Amino acid sequence: MDLYSGHINNLIEELGALPGIGSKSAQRLAFHLINMPRDKVLRLADAIVKAKENVRYCRECYTLTDRDVCPVCANQKRSHKLIMVVENTRDLAAYEKTGRYEGVYHVLHGAISPMLGIGPGDIRLKELMERLQGDVEEVIIATNSSLEGETTAMYIAKLIKPTGIRVTRIASGVPVGGDLEYIDEVTLLRALEGRVEL
16 A cells, blocks of 8 residues: 555655665655755755766776866876776775875776676776876775675786786775775775785
């Protein structure tokens, strides 16, 4: 039996389809939105539409940005000779919170997972290898400590080693099976500073 009208049910259903939002959270959000002043709802809707229309990948590192080149890549104070490879933009943001990493990033948008049918061609590895044609001294592999993350790290290391570029992996301190976006800054910093040669 439907408790609410079609519009409310539709809103709850759409919100519930978002990652990390269960049915109760979707219901709470829906009622909150319905009770918000109209101008605030319109601002939120406009922000969503503008983000969808204007956000794209940085042409250098493939993080999400609304510019041609993201602020990290555009920053000339950062070392473009040092590239940290991460699985997604959330991982990049987690490292940026440490305030200590002074290189640039490369966002893969995934990890190799034969069980899920994700191969090397399905993530941004080709673009990484193209970036390495420039003046790069070190690549830090900062994929998650999951099976997929480790597989991806080993694959990248095998690709890069013949080029003579130094390849390192973030050190332990990041728990096995843990996602970088949920780890505190101190642990991330220790993992970065204790990275090892692959």
